Amino acid sequence: MTTTEPRITVGVDGSAGSAAAVAWAADIASRRHLQLKIVHGLQIAGLYYGGGMSGIGATTLFEAVQAEGERAIADARALAASVDKDLVIVTELPNDSPVPMLIDESRHARLLVVGRTGTGGFADMLLGGTAASVVGHAHCPVAVVRGRPENTAAPETGPVVVGVDGSPNSEQAIAVAFEEASLRGVPLVAVHAWNDITYEDTRGTARIRTQPETLEEGEQRLLTERLSGWQEKYPDVEIRRQLVRDRPRNVLLGASETAQLVVVGCRGRGGFTGMLLGSTSQALVHHASCPVLVVRPEPVK
16 A cells, blocks of 8 residues: 655665755755655665675675665765755665665655666666666656756756646646746746657558648647646746647757756657657656656556
């Protein structure tokens, strides 16, 4: 059973990317008056497996790995406290692998935060399919904290950008994006990217849909409908609509270069279909120039 606690959880490993994630998570927790939980997976079992270690050697290894984990936790706590000295911080150092540990932690958090790179227990965490496993199976929204190409720290300027595709999960992303823009006091850029070229799965040949003007009118109507009512709920948020005939990954990656946060739904239709298993998600997780917040579907009650 999933029980959401009033807290934000961040996974740490002592790397620069991890530090950026901690600072970002601490700021969000402070803004929302939530508890911050800092976790680090020791992954001792993975170190022992197949190594034939026992006795003094195993004990020495365990002590070294635990000491490294304790340092990572201590450094993260100090960094978080420097963001807000009144922030309530708790820590945990379980003997678990990072991915299952973080997925389990997501059962009890409002938001799960991870950095863009990792070492030690979180080695290669955001490379290959591991990031998709965390983002794809978490039970709460997940933020992957990324900075500009020249800087690990998350950017503090720019608008919040939200990907809109008309799906129920997109609706949840819009809600989160409006709240984030309001909390930060910045404009919200609502992006709806569409493409009038589709591909035949069996033949791999392109075909162009007819009447593009009619299609564009429909896409414009969809974007307007999805944003309807939100301006009344958040009158302080300036809305900028962006309708683009292009692939979502191209548009969102471009928008991330000047944004401070990109918000997307976990799954969608059209260009966002299967985004956490395909090229769009991989592109955002690996190449976005700002944090990416992936909103999970609401649990069925």
